[in-house]
Amino acid sequence: MASTLSRRTFLKVSAAGGALVISGYIPGLNDTAEAAGSFEPNVWLKIGADDTVTITLSQLEMGQGVMTSMPMLVAEELDIDWNKIKTEWAPADPKYGNPNFGGAQLTAGSNSVRGMWKLLREAGGTARAMLVTAAAKDWSVAENTCSTEKGEVIHKATGRRARYGSLVDKAAALPVPKDVSLKDPKDFRLLGKTMPRLDIPEKVNGRAVFGIDVKRPNMLIARVVRCPVFGGKVATFNADKAKEVAGVRHVVQISSGIAVVADNYWAASKGAQALDVKWNEGSLANLTSADIMKKYKALAEQPGKVARNDGDAAGAVKGAGRSFERVFELPFLAHACMEPMNCTADVRSDRCDVWVPTQGQTASAAAAVAASGLPAKAVNIHTTYLGGGFGRRGEADFVTDAVETSKATGKPVKVIWTREDDIQHDYYRPVSYVRMWGALDPSGKPVAFMQRLVQQSLMKRLGPLPPNGVDFISVDGSATLPYDIPNIRVEYTETDPGIPYGFWRSVGASVQGFVVEGFIDELATTAGKDPYQFRHDLLSKHPRHRAVLDLVAEKSGWGKPLPAGHARGIAVMEAFGSIVGEVAEVSVTNGAVRVHKVWCAVDTGWVINPDTIKAQMEGGTIYGLTAALKGEITIQNGRVAQHHFNDYPMIRHNEAPEVEVHIVPSTEKPGGIGEPSTAVAAGALANAIFAATGKRIYTLPIRAEQLRG
Amino acid sequence: MISLNVNGKRYDVDVSPDMPLLWVIRDAIGLTGTKFGCGLSQCGACTVHLDGEPVRSCVTPVSSVGARKVTTIEGLSPDSTHALQTAWVAEQVPQCGYCQSGQLMSAAALLAKKPKPSDADIDAAMSGNICRCGTYQRIRRAIHRAAGV
Ligand code: FES
Ligand code: FES
Numbered sequence: 001m002a003s004t005l006s007r008r009t010f011l012k013v014s015a016a017g018g019a020l021v022i023s024g025y026i027p028g029l030n031d032t033a034e035a036a037g038s039f040e041p042n043v044w045l046k047i048g049a050d051d052t053v054t055i056t057l058s059q060l061e062m063g064q065g066v067m068t069s070m071p072m073l074v075a076e077e078l079d080i081d082w083n084k085i086k087t088e089w090a091p092a093d094p095k096y097g098n099p100n101f102g103g104a105q106l107t108a109g110s111n112s113v114r115g116m117w118k119l120l121r122e123a124g125g126t127a128r129a130m131l132v133t134a135a136a137k138d139w140s141v142a143e144n145t146c147s148t149e150k151g152e153v154i155h156k157a158t159g160r161r162a163r164y165g166s167l168v169d170k171a172a173a174l175p176v177p178k179d180v181s182l183k184d185p186k187d188f189r190l191l192g193k194t195m196p197r198l199d200i201p202e203k204v205n206g207r208a209v210f211g212i213d214v215k216r217p218n219m220l221i222a223r224v225v226r227c228p229v230f231g232g233k234v235a236t237f238n239a240d241k242a243k244e245v246a247g248v249r250h251v252v253q254i255s256s257g258i259a260v261v262a263d264n265y266w267a268a269s270k271g272a273q274a275l276d277v278k279w280n281e282g283s284l285a286n287l288t289s290a291d292i293m294k295k296y297k298a299l300a301e302q303p304g305k306v307a308r309n310d311g312d313a314a315g316a317v318k319g320a321g322r323s324f325e326r327v328f329e330l331p332f333l334a335h336a337c338m339e340p341m342n343c344t345a346d347v348r349s350d351r352c353d354v355w356v357p358t359q360g361q362t363a364s365a366a367a368a369v370a371a372s373g374l375p376a377k378a379v380n381i382h383t384t385y386l387g388g389g390f391g392r393r394g395e396a397d398f399v400t401d402a403v404e405t406s407k408a409t410g411k412p413v414k415v416i417w418t419r420e421d422d423i424q425h426d427y428y429r430p431v432s433y434v435r436m437w438g439a440l441d442p443s444g445k446p447v448a449f450m451q452r453l454v455q456q457s458l459m460k461r462l463g464p465l466p467p468n469g470v471d472f473i474s475v476d477g478s479a480t481l482p483y484d485i486p487n488i489r490v491e492y493t494e495t496d497p498g499i500p501y502g503f504w505r506s507v508g509a510s511v512q513g514f515v516v517e518g519f520i521d522e523l524a525t526t527a528g529k530d531p532y533q534f535r536h537d538l539l540s541k542h543p544r545h546r547a548v549l550d551l552v553a554e555k556s557g558w559g560k561p562l563p564a565g566h567a568r569g570i571a572v573m574e575a576f577g578s579i580v581g582e583v584a585e586v587s588v589t590n591g592a593v594r595v596h597k598v599w600c601a602v603d604t605g606w607v608i609n610p611d612t613i614k615a616q617m618e619g620g621t622i623y624g625l626t627a628a629l630k631g632e633i634t635i636q637n638g639r640v641a642q643h644h645f646n647d648y649p650m651i652r653h654n655e656a657p658e659v660e661v662h663i664v665p666s667t668e669k670p671g672g673i674g675e676p677s678t679a680v681a682a683g684a685l686a687n688a689i690f691a692a693t694g695k696r697i698y699t700l701p702i703r704a705e706q707l708r709g
Numbered sequence: 710m711i712s713l714n715v716n717g718k719r720y721d722v723d724v725s726p727d728m729p730l731l732w733v734i735r736d737a738i739g740l741t742g743t744k745f746g747c748g749l750s751q752c753g754a755c756t757v758h759l760d761g762e763p764v765r766s767c768v769t770p771v772s773s774v775g776a777r778k779v780t781t782i783e784g785l786s787p788d789s790t791h792a793l794q795t796a797w798v799a800e801q802v803p804q805c806g807y808c809q810s811g812q813l814m815s816a817a818a819l820l821a822k823k824p825k826p827s828d829a830d831i832d833a834a835m836s837g838n839i840c841r842c843g844t845y846q847r848i849r850r851a852i853h854r855a856a857g858v
Binding site for chain 1: 724725727728729732735736737739740741742743744745746747748749751752754781782783785786789794797798801802803804805806807808809810813831832833835836837838839840841842843844845846847848849
């Protein structure tokens with residue numbers, strides 16, 4: 001890892017002047033300045049003689065704005081004209097790895113800015129330093145008398161200016177400086193200002209190319225028929241009827257089922273419906289959600305592995321005048337990206353090309369190597385825009401589908417999943433069973449907070465659990481509890497019923513934001529305290545949390561009168577390096593919840609693109625509210641009972657509240673923005689419902705029956 | 710052969726008559742701005758216009774189109790200057806962008822009928838279009854902006 005990630009490796013000059021000019025020079029065709037040379041001091045940027053700056057994007061664009069925020073980081077230190085920016089997707093290659101993932105190329109865990117900001121700013125700063133050196137030499141002036149602005153080196157005293165493009169050959173000949181100082185945030189010109197997103201113009205006219213839009217010569221389209229039961233396998237199949245469908249070319253068995261390969265999607269789809277398959281349903285064929293919860297409940301009778309232990313929480317619960325236990329249950333959830341899973345592969349004898357909307361180039365490449373049987377250097381991963389990711393596209397099952405099908409048919413093949421495939425064959429947000437205990441002293445101060453969580457281990461998807469047996473992803477929000485409570489104990493028990501599970505927007509915090517903030521709220525109201533004031537008083541050691549909480553309370557008019565039937569709920573938590581507080585205003589009529597508005601305050605450190613932060617807070621909140629109000633995947637006979645948007649519904653225009661976002665000014669290092677608001681939304685919502693109805697929510701999704709009467 | 714008028718251009722396509730218009734547009738004609746989200750009229754990603762009326766192309770058999778003019782996102786304006794497109798950019802609406810062709814086509818049909826739609830009009834016309842990224846409030850603002858209110 002160190003060898004691929006050290007700065008030194010990145011900052012090798014990839015010779016511009018000499019080698020590049022020669023290889024780029026085609027006699028008689030082009031001898032203009034553009035072809036003369038370029039400056040490429042590291043793998044992240046290239047400056048052309050025409051002043052264009054091409055920035056390589058390793059983090060992938062799924063709506064979270066990285067296509068704009070990553071170049072902003074480079075541009076800030078490089079002092080370029082923003083209008084001269086071009087971007088290019090990086091191929092799968094360790095040299096583009098994200099340090100936060102040990103050098104893997106993965107866009108997940110709200111880690112794009114967090115993992116890359118230093119690297120990208122250094123890349124820009126290094127290039128700028130070399131351009132300054134080149135100009136200063138030329139003018140025979142001291143480097144520290146030169147400044148840079150909008151793509152030019154400027155020598156104020158003599159009024160001389162040189163465009164970066166005019167300096168590329170000279171800069172490329174210089175040694176790369178070892179250390180480069182980065183700007184003080186107060187000197188930022190670009191970072192912190194809203195820049196229009198670079199991807200938006202082609203997302204309003206149909207030109208943006210998503211994975212599903214990839215076209216290759218002679219490409220066929222496939223649909224895969226999968227065993228509905230998890231772990232089930234093909235016993236036998238008869239393809240005769242499927243092959244009779246006009247346009248169906250091949251029917252092949254692959255590891256996930258039977259691929260029906262046709263001239264177009266419609267033919268593949270009709271072929272899939274005509275296919276006759278007998279399944280060997282395997283050992284999970286009788287499993288139900290009720291069985292799973294029963295087992296989890298039994299496991300929660302026993303102590304778990306200890307994630308945090310301050311004081312003596314169990315003793316404090318026993319000894320306190322007022323103590324109570326609550327049980328929270330949360331369901332499996334599907335990601336339901338708007339663009340169904342898909343992948344296009346072209347496997348030849350000596351190479352394998354894959355076009356894929358993926359969050360993980362590294363994982364996609366590994367899957368393609370395994371499925372094609374070709375060496376890693378023969379595999380080429382081409383990325384596209386992602387029509388949503390939310391963690392689902394960090395998996396690579398769709399890559400395996402496409403590579404195996406292309407290999408079996410000898411043709412370029414695009415595999416497109418149906419919406420049912422997507423809902424029924426996801427890697428779900430794990431189901432969770434959580435026991436909570438709390439205690440208050442006679443003055444109403446909380447003296448104990450205890451949690452016992454039973455859940456599949458998310459960390460195990462990445463590697464083994466640490467020696468203490470605690471999955472720190474699962475306890476993200478409880479083990480990190482910020483509130484000043486003397487006795488805190490958090491326990492974790494791992495189990496696995498065999499249902500595929502994975503990373504769902506905000507991951508462990510998606511459970512904890514609801515459980516912890518709901519429970520803290522109940523401690524507050526049981527103590528007869530105002531839920532905002534109660535939290536505020538417990539956050540004296542966490543000033544950032546407190547500032548966020550105070551800001552969201554102020555902006556939402558906490559404590560001020562509301563229309564009849566309306567009520568507010570509040571929640572705050574840290575997740576992915578950012579602190580988010582939300583207030584939801586709701587009303588409940590005959591059990592039906594209406595969310596009128598959500599206020600959100602966020603401290604995400606120093607800010608890159610403010611409007612992108614707002615957009616992520618807005619969208620993340622809707623994602624969290626959708627899950628809390630509607631989201632549930634249930635298992636019946638080893639298979640998923642839901643199929644579509646009709647039984648796995650989404651918040652739509654007529655139900656979506658406005659989300660008003662406020663950013664706390666901060667000079668802390670940047671936090672993640674894609675996920676935290678999803679985690680906290682359910683907490684604010686459930687607490688508002690309590691304020692409106694007097695009913696506490698312990699089970700998601702929230703059902704009208706729970707709230708009637 | 711089935712003849713279609715798509716974005717003012719005539720296409721003769723050799724496809725099965727039950728093939729949904731969505732797949733004819735995407736796979737046979739090659740215009741990929743119109744998206745597949747569910748195939749069951751539940752998400753709106755595939756919305757196109759037939760003689761100006763919004764339809765879900767995923768459940769519209771190509772044989773039922775006849776002489777009606779098909780307009781897809783690519784035909785909404787020649788140069789991305791439809792009032793809604795400029796409003797979408799001004800409000801920075803799209804996130805992943807996958808649902809946005811359908812959102813724009815539904816909104817365009819709404820504005821053609823009701824140049825100054827109320828919030829209730831927007832709810833009624835747009836609630837068939839899911840946005841999993843949750844860009845709803847920006848879509849609403851952009852529609853109002855395009856309507857000049
Ligand atoms: S794809 Fe047509 S409505 Fe969803
Ligand atoms: S922008 Fe992603 S689904 Fe709407």
